[in-house]
Amino acid sequence: MKLPHRRFDCLVIGAGGGGLRAALQLAQADLHVAVVTKVFPTRSHTVAAQGGMNAALGNVTPDNWHWHMYDTVKGSDYLGDQDAIEYMCRAASRQVIELEHYGVPFTRLEDGHIYQRAFGGQSQNFGGDQASRTCAAADRTGHAILHALYQQNIRAKTHFFDEYFAVDLIRNEEGAALGAVVIEIETGEVMVIEAKTTLLATGGAGRIFRTSTNAMINTGDGMAMALRAGIPLEDMEFVQFHPTGIAGKGMLISEGVRGEGGYLVNGDGERFMERYAPHAKDLASRDVVSRAIAIEVREGRGCGENKDHVLLKVDHLGPDVIKKRLPAIREMAIRFGGVDPIESPIPVYPTAHYTMGGIPTNRYGQVVAPVGHGAEEEVVGLYAAGECACVSVHGANRLGGNSLLDIVVFGRAAGNHIIAYLKENRYHRPLANESVDMAVARLSKWERRGDGESVSAMLAELQLTMEEYCGVFRSQEVLDEGVSKVLALGERLDEARLSDHSKVFNTAFMEALELENLIDVATATVVSAAARTESRGAHSRLDYPDRNDAEWMRHSLYCKTDHQLDYKPVRTKPLTVDTFPPKKRVY
Amino acid sequence: MNSLDPTALRRIKWRCRRGMLELDMMLQSFFEQRFENLDCQQQQMFTRLLDYPDQSLLEWLSGAPIDADKDVRDIVEQLRHFSSAGA
Ligand SMILES: Cc1cc2nc3c(=O)[nH]c(=O)nc-3n(C[C@H](O)[C@H](O)[C@H](O)COP(=O)(O)OP(=O)(O)OC[C@H]3O[C@@H](n4cnc5c(N)ncnc54)[C@H](O)[C@@H]3O)c2cc1C
Numbered sequence: 001m002k003l004p005h006r007r008f009d010c011l012v013i014g015a016g017g018g019g020l021r022a023a024l025q026l027a028q029a030d031l032h033v034a035v036v037t038k039v040f041p042t043r044s045h046t047v048a049a050q051g052g053m054n055a056a057l058g059n060v061t062p063d064n065w066h067w068h069m070y071d072t073v074k075g076s077d078y079l080g081d082q083d084a085i086e087y088m089c090r091a092a093s094r095q096v097i098e099l100e101h102y103g104v105p106f107t108r109l110e111d112g113h114i115y116q117r118a119f120g121g122q123s124q125n126f127g128g129d130q131a132s133r134t135c136a137a138a139d140r141t142g143h144a145i146l147h148a149l150y151q152q153n154i155r156a157k158t159h160f161f162d163e164y165f166a167v168d169l170i171r172n173e174e175g176a177a178l179g180a181v182v183i184e185i186e187t188g189e190v191m192v193i194e195a196k197t198t199l200l201a202t203g204g205a206g207r208i209f210r211t212s213t214n215a216m217i218n219t220g221d222g223m224a225m226a227l228r229a230g231i232p233l234e235d236m237e238f239v240q241f242h243p244t245g246i247a248g249k250g251m252l253i254s255e256g257v258r259g260e261g262g263y264l265v266n267g268d269g270e271r272f273m274e275r276y277a278p279h280a281k282d283l284a285s286r287d288v289v290s291r292a293i294a295i296e297v298r299e300g301r302g303c304g305e306n307k308d309h310v311l312l313k314v315d316h317l318g319p320d321v322i323k324k325r326l327p328a329i330r331e332m333a334i335r336f337g338g339v340d341p342i343e344s345p346i347p348v349y350p351t352a353h354y355t356m357g358g359i360p361t362n363r364y365g366q367v368v369a370p371v372g373h374g375a376e377e378e379v380v381g382l383y384a385a386g387e388c389a390c391v392s393v394h395g396a397n398r399l400g401g402n403s404l405l406d407i408v409v410f411g412r413a414a415g416n417h418i419i420a421y422l423k424e425n426r427y428h429r430p431l432a433n434e435s436v437d438m439a440v441a442r443l444s445k446w447e448r449r450g451d452g453e454s455v456s457a458m459l460a461e462l463q464l465t466m467e468e469y470c471g472v473f474r475s476q477e478v479l480d481e482g483v484s485k486v487l488a489l490g491e492r493l494d495e496a497r498l499s500d501h502s503k504v505f506n507t508a509f510m511e512a513l514e515l516e517n518l519i520d521v522a523t524a525t526v527v528s529a530a531a532r533t534e535s536r537g538a539h540s541r542l543d544y545p546d547r548n549d550a551e552w553m554r555h556s557l558y559c560k561t562d563h564q565l566d567y568k569p570v571r572t573k574p575l576t577v578d579t580f581p582p583k584k585r586v587y
Numbered sequence: 588m589n590s591l592d593p594t595a596l597r598r599i600k601w602r603c604r605r606g607m608l609e610l611d612m613m614l615q616s617f618f619e620q621r622f623e624n625l626d627c628q629q630q631q632m633f634t635r636l637l638d639y640p641d642q643s644l645l646e647w648l649s650g651a652p653i654d655a656d657k658d659v660r661d662i663v664e665q666l667r668h669f670s671s672a673g674a
């Protein structure tokens with residue numbers, strides 16, 4: 001079958017902050033750039049980031065990039081790569097100014113400087129007083145960044161393929177990336193986009209869990225595309241859970257509520273955080289509070305009919321304070337939690353929030369994979385940036401406000417590297433037809449008819465399995481069971497059938513492709529988690545409660561073939577400053 | 588009362604997928620449970636509403652004043668009412 005072809009210098013898959021920042025760099029260098037996105041660009045998940053973006057501008061408290069670097073290394077529980085972290089923290093201030101020039105209306109102080117708010121994990125002077133490092137455009141930072149970058153891309157003549165679903169990467173026998181096979185959702189038409197370079201910027205995979213803060217589109221498509229193309233995924237066991245999601249639904253109830261004086265109680269009405277963090281109590285770091293909630297529920301002190309959540313109490317603040325300071329949270333609680341916090345506490349449980357792991361890259365955004373004896377060989381023509389990538393600046397735990405920074409810094413860096421690469425590599429390589437055929441064959445498997453399993457039922461089963469067997473709390477027995485359950489689900493994929501075989505706007509088909517991706521990413525997550533016999537950052541094991549630097553200060557690499565794991569060392573050497581050696585992480 | 592063909596319905600369904608979970612839940616459940624019972628003009632309004640930015644939709648649905656024309660306000664009111672009725 002002859003498929004329609006399009007050719008570009010650069011293909012960018014994903015139009016969130018990461019993809020758009022890279023595309024802009026490329027289009028401004030007069031390259032012919034295509035951006036493929038399954039939803040309209042400004043509906044990418046970046047729009048949900050309300051808190052802000054870190055940069056050591058020092059406008060509110062004294063600050064410098066080296067302190068920011070220290071906090072990020074410590075926050076990562078020493079699994080972050082210190083060269084990439086130095087690069088990011090040094091670049092931060094310039095990136096904020098650049099975004100402002102692109103039209104992001106950062107909130108100002110009275111003296112005209114950019115306002116900065118305090119977030120958890122930010123310190124002055126290497127672990128001293130609280131720093132204020134997060135720049136925000138009111139409570140719509142992600143929205144403002146996305147819209148500004150989109151407008152700039154339109155001006156720079158980036159070509160957008162809106163509502164196109166990327167299916168698989170195209171690689172030739174030598175492993176070079178040649179573009180991707182995509183589907184135009186509107187027509188159901190399969191198309192080949194050939195490109196001299198391909199950048200994956202498809203965002204996170206929070207939807208592998210039932211309860212998540214992530215929008216439905218965060219299905220880890222790019223990560224699964226990488227896996228299928230023979231590229232491993234790095235550190236997938238590290239998933240950040242936000243402690244206070246609305247129970248059973250997942251939306252975020254921000255830390256601000258606890259900052260205003262809200263606190264958590266268990267089924268006995270006890271203010272249990274006092275036991276876990278006598279000093280910081282309800283304002284302890286995300287992983288500590290999440291674990292405490294999970295222990296309470298696990299040990300039978302949960303609330304509600306099924307004792308499966310705890311309660312966030314705010315009614316003692318009084319109706320006036322709630323209405324004045326927490327109006328949006330109150331709306332959310334009424335709408336999704338079914339309670340008015342003025343009258344009753346909000347049912348909450350930890351919710352999957354951020355994927356620390358992803359496609360392994362270096363600090364230029366080049367995808368790196370083990371080849372022969374080397375752990376970090378560049379894949380020719382292939383790049384990744386944003387939440388789908390693992391640079392790794394977040395290591396085992398991401399700090400709030402560091403993700404928006406990550407996506408713009410490394411989106412831009414990838415753009416710059418591509419520009420340099422294309423000066424040396426001016427021609428398209430011949431298309432690898434076998435690679436295209438494989439993608440098409442995978443698609444045609446879904447044409448099978450007859451009785452079979454439903455995609456939505458399998459999705460629900462996967463998400464529940466991940467929540468129960470690979471959630472906040474992990475132990476060998478539970479994880480091993482999780483591995484076999486997720487693998488069994490993967491095998492059942494062949495039994496799944498589409499309810500709808502039409503071509504035009506077949507959303508059921510897109511959901512089926514997303515299910516395949518979710519299963520691949522979930523498998524990577526649970527297999528990597530079962531192998532890591534220590535507790536570090538967001539990966540917390542009941543049976544191995546301590547961090548074990550001697551054995552485990554290394555990155556996991558999961559390969560789809562036989563579900564094998566490989567490891568590579570953490571890059572502990574920064575670019576210009578001294579290494580931050582591992583210390584116990586206390587706040 | 589449905590005047591739209593299946594393709595148009597699927598297109599609207601896909602566009603209920605947003606960048607924010609809150610909107611996914613509100614828009615998708617409204618679409619699934621109520622859309623078919625809307626009259627033609629209201630269906631058009633809902634479709635038009637989907638062209639607004641996520642941030643505006645979230646703010647409107649969380650009770651902020653709606654700075655748009657009356658038809659859009661009406662459909663937002665319906666959505667608000669629907670969600671507080673237990674979506
Ligand atoms: C509720 C919430 C609040 C947050 N708040 C903050 C914050 O305050 N500060 C902070 O730093 N971070 C925050 N984060 C994290 C941050 O928002 C994300 O990590 C970041 O926006 C990810 O950006 P991205 O560009 O990598 O991907 P995304 O913005 O997720 O974009 C992914 C893009 O890929 C496209 N795509 C995916 N799959 C396909 C496919 N198969 N085919 C075609 N296109 C595809 C999508 O259409 C989309 O355009 C928050 C996250 C959540 C969930």
